[in-house]
Amino acid sequence: MTAGAFQSLYVHVPFCRGKCSYCAFYSLGESSSDARRAYLERLEQEMRQGAKNCAPLQSVFFGGGTPSALAAAELNQLAGLVKGCFALAPDCEWTVEANPESMDEEKIALLAEHGVNRLSFGVQSFSPSLRRTIGRRGSPESVGEWLSAARQHGIQRCNLDFIYAIPGQTLSDWEADLRQAVALEPTHLSTYALTIEEGTRLAGQVSPASDDVFLDMWDAADAILGAAGFQRYEISNFALAGEECRHNVGVWQGGTYLGCGPSAVSFDGAGRSANPSDLTAWLNRAPPVRETLPAHEQAAEILAFGMRRTVGWQWQDFQQRTGCDARQLRGDALARLAKRGLLTSDASGARPTRQGMLFNDDVIMELL
């Protein structure tokens, strides 16, 4: 594989109104307006530099951190930077992550004004006690209001993020969350099993839910969301038909993306570059860490991580993306996975079974 122009843009906003106990992303629980000003200044330089290697962008994604934690003026400046620095494809998908408690109608209006067409709200859970367990601040109640406001301002596409398999969470707690989510009429839902990451406050504090509970909740999501017209299209993601997150699908398919901001990662088709996970280091222009793989290993990686998607890979698509024939590249591994019941494959492609989704690490391990 060779380096190509970036098709997508990811912007990491490292600011939050407080750090959640499970969060392993790079973010700052408190920040000064000076820090945010410096961030935006440096971001502009990084974007201008990166834009030289960009095709008209197919997607833009503001993640974090919490982009909505920025003040309205700052958010306005940030969205303006994107438009000032990059050419956007006419049907560009532009997503901004937000927390209900730091969102307001003013921000929604200005984002819509800039062309943002997709919002992603971190709800995690509606249950106050479970929110406490995972150290989630604020209240998610306003999320319904923001969804209505978004639609009023022309932003039709909205995602809600949920966490399940929280210690103490019952199946009916989870089903209640799912039903309440569906009632808000989002177009997309992300359901993440709680991962207790090393170095987070949650680590050592609680033990993960049992595999049995996890499986029941996994199935409940398929059932309840399925009944409301959502399909699981990736391990943790559901969408109404045609409402898949194009940006993330691009990532899983080995598409190229430019990452801006501290801890952001870029992928140019030949290798990854990771910005330092530290605001000061990034402000001081500490260089990104670049990692390249031999072409066939890079292709194998794309094959492997593509299997997170329900549709897996069509041989033709893979060939187009990487220039490699998947069955020549990893024929043995594909056969072993089929034998283990983790994949089904045929003349057109290969896709994970339910077991293959649940044991995706084993699938990746074989294919890498």
Next chain:
Amino acid sequence: MSENRQQFIRNFSIIAHIDHGKSTLADRFLLHTNTIEERTFRDQVLDAMDLEQERGITIKSHPVRMHFQADDDREYIFNLIDTPGHVDFSYEVSRSLAACEGAILLVDAAQGVQAQTLANANLAIRQGLTIIPVINKIDLPAANLDMCYEQIEELLAIPREEVLLASAKTGAGVKELLNAVAERVPPPASTDEGVQALVFDSVYDVFRGVVTYLRVVNGTIKPGQRVRLFNADLASEVKEVGFFSPEMKPADELQPGEVGYLITTIKDPTEIQVGDTVTSDLKPCQAALPGFQVVRPMVFSGIYPIDTADYEALKFNISKLQLNDSAFFAQPESSVALGAGFRCGFLGLLHMEIVQERLSREYNMDLLLTYPSVIYHVYLRDGTMKEVDNPLYMPDPSHIARVEEPMIKAQIISPTTHMGAIMNLIMEKRGLCLKTENVDHLHVMITARLPLHEIVLDFYDKLKTVTRGYGSMDYEPDGYEPSETVKLEILVNGEPVDAFASIVHTDRAVQRARMICERLKDAIPPQMFKIAVQGAVGGRIIAREDVRQLRKNVLAKCYGGDITRKRKLLDKQREGKKRMKEIGNVNIPQEAFVAVLRASDE
């Protein structure tokens, strides 16, 4: 050497229980006789190996020659033959004693007579040696001379008037002790039988080859002479003879009664056996010196490197160890589960521990030892008998008429207060108490018969525990006894794992099987499918545990930067998997082998 010179030679040993101060006293002798100078003095010069110094025990005997100016104004030549201090090496002790006319019996003033004091004293008495009893460490605040006198009288039938007092540490009583050696130990006697010299040790020196330690009984040995090892029936030519003073010093010849070393044209250290007789090749003696026996290992275990890449290093280091330890037996063996390794034989438990420790410490190797076995006599239905020391070669139960296991007779000395606990322990270890005797009004000596296998496992540790460290033990082989012995197999997903197989008493099988299954269940990572870990005897399942079943193995979030992280994590897991052994479709990590093989039975 004239008859007159021979009159002034004194060949003697110091015998004692472990830690009773034998090596310190030997060092004190070297200083007192100016054999070494104060400034070159290092504590316990004779214990050359680090391990010996660290454990405070002597493994190998090191002879040394000293000149002593006695109070009678005559100069004597003292040959001190240091002896190993543990029961595993009792054959070497007895050969060293056979080279002597006298023995200093050392008793710790605070601890009194211990099991090995007695065992070694009995060896010396049986060989007709003159015994000089000494109570050592009299400078200790806890010294109890009355107790020691009483025990020496009671157990050794030596009147207290003959007992000397000394402190090897301060030097008190050392001069008197040396004079007593000159006075009481008889000079060596010789006849005109032709050349006869006793081999009491043999070591491999990287620079000089095989160095044999000799006590000349009759005749002389000198360079250029053709000599013959009587029992091995092996001829060679003498290249060099000499004395230890304490380092090797060449001499013109070794005369009757003298102790020294011999270097011949023999290259292979295994060809020279302790206890053999060196004689003239041209005019051989009629009979060998008495007491020769080939040393046979009694305890067996597989030794494997944890990292299979260490095999070549292990092979090299084992052969190096064997050069200086003819009793250590090793032959290549391979295990499905552990790869290439060695089947090793040892004289006893301590010997096994020493070898293991030397390999792992001196050569820095991480090793796994399989469950130890003794030599079982397996009588088959066809009337033949098979010696089995490895579970792999245990015949199918349907072919076995009966099995006999080796027994030992143990002598245990302990404070009387722990007698009940010791009796319980003996019963628990399938033993039989044969006799109890009072040592003094506070101590008792118990004679018991036990299966050797129990001793090899943990009897000694248990004895130390139940007697709070005050109990001591010595043992000697005591024939074979019919035993309900079975081969215990451990199966993972239906397939036997050879490294976990063991030969155990049937009463122990269930307990051991459960212990292993439980440990394996925890040590084998959760699997996608239900995996059973089972213990089986003769095809019958006697224990079972299920490895935790994994229902999922998936990362919830995987976006841009996560891919690199995940990839690195999986790479690490994959590296780990390479070190696992696949048995019955299950990857068993090294830790599982360590957890099982390094576990005690409880």
